[in-house]
Amino acid sequence: MDAVGLAKVDSEQLEDVFQQEIQCWREELFWDYQPAVSLIRKYVSSRSLPGWAIRTDQGKVSGYSYYVVNHPVAYIGNIYVHSECATTETYSHLLDKILQSLNSSASIRRVESQLFSFNCDLAPLFESRGFTTMERHFLSLSLGQYKNEPCETDKLKEFRLSRWKKRFSSSAVEIIYNSYQGSPDRLLCYDYQSPEGCSRFLHNLVHHPSCGTFSPEASWVAMDSEGDLCAVLLTSRIAARTGMIPQISVRSDCQGMGIGSGLLKRYFQEARQSGLDQITLSVSEANQGAHQLYRRLGFQKKKDLYAFVRDTG
Numbered sequence: 001m002d003a004v005g006l007a008k009v010d011s012e013q014l015e016d017v018f019q020q021e022i023q024c025w026r027e028e029l030f031w032d033y034q035p036a037v038s039l040i041r042k043y044v045s046s047r048s049l050p051g052w053a054i055r056t057d058q059g060k061v062s063g064y065s066y067y068v069v070n071h072p073v074a075y076i077g078n079i080y081v082h083s084e085c086a087t088t089e090t091y092s093h094l095l096d097k098i099l100q101s102l103n104s105s106a107s108i109r110r111v112e113s114q115l116f117s118f119n120c121d122l123a124p125l126f127e128s129r130g131f132t133t134m135e136r137h138f139l140s141l142s143l144g145q146y147k148n149e150p151c152e153t154d155k156l157k158e159f160r161l162s163r164w165k166k167r168f169s170s171s172a173v174e175i176i177y178n179s180y181q182g183s184p185d186r187l188l189c190y191d192y193q194s195p196e197g198c199s200r201f202l203h204n205l206v207h208h209p210s211c212g213t214f215s216p217e218a219s220w221v222a223m224d225s226e227g228d229l230c231a232v233l234l235t236s237r238i239a240a241r242t243g244m245i246p247q248i249s250v251r252s253d254c255q256g257m258g259i260g261s262g263l264l265k266r267y268f269q270e271a272r273q274s275g276l277d278q279i280t281l282s283v284s285e286a287n288q289g290a291h292q293l294y295r296r297l298g299f300q301k302k303k304d305l306y307a308f309v310r311d312t313g
Helices: 011-029 034-045 088-103 123-127 166-180 184-188 195-207 259-273 288-297
Strands: 002-005 051-055 061-070 073-081 110-116 132-142 160-163 220-223 229-239 242-250 278-284 300-311
Touching: 002 088, 011 034, 011 061, 011 073, 011 300, 034 061, 051 088, 061 088, 073 088, 088 123, 123 132, 123 300, 132 184, 132 288, 160 259, 166 195, 166 220, 166 229, 166 242, 184 278, 184 300, 195 229, 195 242, 220 259, 229 259, 242 259, 259 278, 259 288, 278 288, 278 300
Parallel strands: 073 110, 242 278
Antiparallel strands: 002 051, 051 061, 061 073, 110 300, 132 278, 132 300, 160 220, 220 229, 229 242
16 A cells, blocks of 8 residues: 555545545534535646645555645645545555655745544544644534524623625624634644734635535624624525534624524524534533533534644744
């Protein structure tokens, strides 16, 4: 078994791997991963996606990994091996080839990744290669079992909720950046650490399928008594009947006033009316305040995932 550059692989050779990966996402996460795979397939076909593939002694391509560089950060976008060949050694070989490629660039000072483990425990592999691991949880709320809770109107009476509009983008970036100051989640993503990074994060959320298909009609903001944006709830669809909350942020001086809960409850009510069966999101183990809120609202853990970070300079 050896590794070959993705530029030397035809997307058709990865089709069995893609189909099994799509099945894993659907069965374990209720997530239609086909849009993401379609994009990966497109870039593999154009020979423009940096990464590596695993090829068996019989010449069959059985796994792949790719990365994206946005200096000074490199992001390992995915690493997956077909179950027939999914061993610690195979995954290690793929990961080492990716890291060797990244280590050859002096301008890369940080490597990040957020990954689910499907048929191999990835955490020990990253940890043994110098990565800091942050445990996260993928949660799901069944809307069929969710009991409508009244919003705490006394707390919210000075705030106004409004549907998402593109013109809110600049203010939303400021809210997202503000909300991560002092948060343990600030460490897991380089983009959270600057307004420019938060702007890039928001752009990717809206325009790329990594967090599902953005749903502007089901996303909300909150305004304070001065008419300034103070909270944002961004939602997407990851399957026909499954919604996702990739981002909820409340300005630091407005936290603890029930705004986050109010935005969530408004979304849940409309999501059920629009035909969604469940809502998903991910949360870091270290973020205990968010954990308590989501548990109170009825979310349950479905799967663990990990954020991996390694600073190289």
